[in-house]
């Protein structure tokens with residue numbers, strides 16, 4: 724049983740984890756201060772034999788302070804995290820050399836389309852595999868997300884990347900894996916009765932392995948095969 728975050732497996736993991744930790748510490752401090760305050764006041768101003776509980780309408784000065792500090796903290800967090808939001812989510816941030824693949828979500832599976840030998844998505848040599856996502860390590864990949872039916876969400880915890888796939892929309896989620904191995908792509912949006920089993924295996928390959936896999940798949944498709952399951 725893991726008690727902390729999944730292994731860091733993409734270039735986004737470092738900054739996202741740092742931000743997560745900063746927010747956890749700040750909210751942790753706030754939690755302790757508030758709870759200590761509540762308990763202290765409850766004990767100190769409680770009713771006792773011969774004395775009524777102390778009652779106050781409040782203090783404007785205290786209210787201004789405890790509103791201003793969280794407000795300033797929130798704005799500061801927003802400003803600090805904006806850089807990473809733009810880096811990860813902005814349409815213009817997708818690296819021009821990214822390897823584009825199609826990720827089509829439907830109840831309840833992932834259909835991953837590869838550009839085939841010509842390296843271009845949307846041509847006749849494209850091929851599709853079900854519930855398997857193969858990508859090369861240390862190379863930017865752009866997943867072109869679409870959905871067949873309802874909203875699904877593309878989520879690979881090790882990459883710290885989560886993006887909705889919305890019917891009628893074409894959304895690109897890019898990432899660069901930094902760790903080879905096998906991971907899991909889960910659907911992170913409740914999408915129906917089979918949501919719990921909507922997942923794909925993720926394989927992050929070395930460039931050579933990836934090339935070999937692509938060649939083998941393309942050949943199998945050319946020979947009339949249906950891709951590997």
Ligand SMILES: [Cu+2]
Pocket residue numbers: 828829830831874875876910911912913914918921
């Ligand atoms: Cu789903």
